[in-house]
Amino acid sequence: MTTPDTTSATEATAATPVTPLTAVTAPPSRSALSITDLTVRYGGVTALNQVSLTVDPGELVGLIGPNGAGKTTLIDAVCGFTKATGQIRLGDRSLAGLSAGARARAGLGRSWQAADLYDDLTVRENLTVGAYTPNWRQTLKEVFWGRAHHDAEVADLLGITHLLDRPCDGLPSGQRKLVDVARALAGRPDILLLDEPAAGLNTDESRQLATRLRGVVDAGTGVLLVDHDMSLVLTVCDRIVVLDFGRVLAEGTPQQIQRNDDVVAAYLGTTAQPDTPEPDTPGLDTAQSDTASPEVNRD
Numbered sequence: 583m584t585t586p587d588t589t590s591a592t593e594a595t596a597a598t599p600v601t602p603l604t605a606v607t608a609p610p611s612r613s614a615l616s617i618t619d620l621t622v623r624y625g626g627v628t629a630l631n632q633v634s635l636t637v638d639p640g641e642l643v644g645l646i647g648p649n650g651a652g653k654t655t656l657i658d659a660v661c662g663f664t665k666a667t668g669q670i671r672l673g674d675r676s677l678a679g680l681s682a683g684a685r686a687r688a689g690l691g692r693s694w695q696a697a698d699l700y701d702d703l704t705v706r707e708n709l710t711v712g713a714y715t716p717n718w719r720q721t722l723k724e725v726f727w728g729r730a731h732h733d734a735e736v737a738d739l740l741g742i743t744h745l746l747d748r749p750c751d752g753l754p755s756g757q758r759k760l761v762d763v764a765r766a767l768a769g770r771p772d773i774l775l776l777d778e779p780a781a782g783l784n785t786d787e788s789r790q791l792a793t794r795l796r797g798v799v800d801a802g803t804g805v806l807l808v809d810h811d812m813s814l815v816l817t818v819c820d821r822i823v824v825l826d827f828g829r830v831l832a833e834g835t836p837q838q839i840q841r842n843d844d845v846v847a848a849y850l851g852t853t854a855q856p857d858t859p860e861p862d863t864p865g866l867d868t869a870q871s872d873t874a875s876p877e878v879n880r881d
């Protein structure tokens with residue numbers, strides 16, 4: 583079952599129900615990401631200091647913290663864009679010494695803070711670029727699991743099927759973010775690391791993204807989500823790790839994190855009120871109950 587390029591995306595979707603992602607897209611087993619004592623220094627700045635965390639297949643882990651806490655550095659180090667010490671493993675395999683390309687082929691995918699799409703290409707073509715990891719393993723996957731079908735599945739999962747044949751140039755920011763995530767997913771990663779996918783999105787777009795991310799995770803991919811949108815992180819994540827000054831400050835479920843005094847003091851502040859407030863609470867300051875983006879800039 584494939585989606586021919588000559589058929590419009592809408593027609594294809596209507597004619598051929600998309601098979602669940604787990605059945606077709608993924609290799610039979612996926613690997614967990616395990617990070618131990620990860621340390622990154624930029625000259626005199628210790629951006630990460632012995633950070634350890636795990637992301638299991640089918641788990642959505644949030645990574646939050648103030649500006650400059652080291653979140654992007656962690657993604658860069660895991661994906662091979664920044665030198666680091668410590669251990670990074672994907673399943674049984676150590677990623678030590680591997681290039682960024684080799685880590686992508688091993689099963690890591692990532693998005694970037696700015697959704698830099700190839701604007702003169704269509705959405706479908708962007709997915710094709712995202713899927714391009716030329717090695718025998720990838721070629722075998724494509725022989726057994728199919729490429730065009732995979733694009734259709736990924737597009738379906740992110741809710742962008744109707745956009746597949748549109749050029750990326752001119753897409754609104756919310757759709758660009760979804761395409762960016764889809765492009766990273768097109769490489770069939772075991773673990774997907776997302777750097778602020780909700781930045782610039784309005785509340786509706788952010789909610790839509792949350793639904794789509796949950797679909798990605800439920801289909802078996804492990805996701806590490808970096809974002810300042812606390813409404814998104816606290817509602818969609820299974821587990822949250824909080825960084826502060828390059829160290830792990832706290833780790834736990836969203837409920838545990840929002841009640842952690844250290845996290846409230848360092849990051850969430852008085853905005854940490856994700857429990858549904860009484861709608862008619864007298865004197866409730868709506869600004870204080872806004873959980874959207876408690877950015878703390880210490881740069």
Ligand SMILES: Nc1ncnc2c1ncn2[C@@H]1O[C@H](COP(=O)(O)OP(=O)(O)OP(=O)(O)O)[C@@H](O)[C@H]1O
Pocket residue numbers: 624627628629647648649650651652653654655656881
């Ligand atoms: N290329 C670099 N050279 C030198 N210092 C850097 C570099 N990249 C990051 N840093 C520093 O490392 C620390 C961690 O930065 P990082 O961008 O990882 O934080 P962050 O948590 O992602 O912040 P934000 O939420 O603002 O994106 C900061 O002190 C930052 O100034």
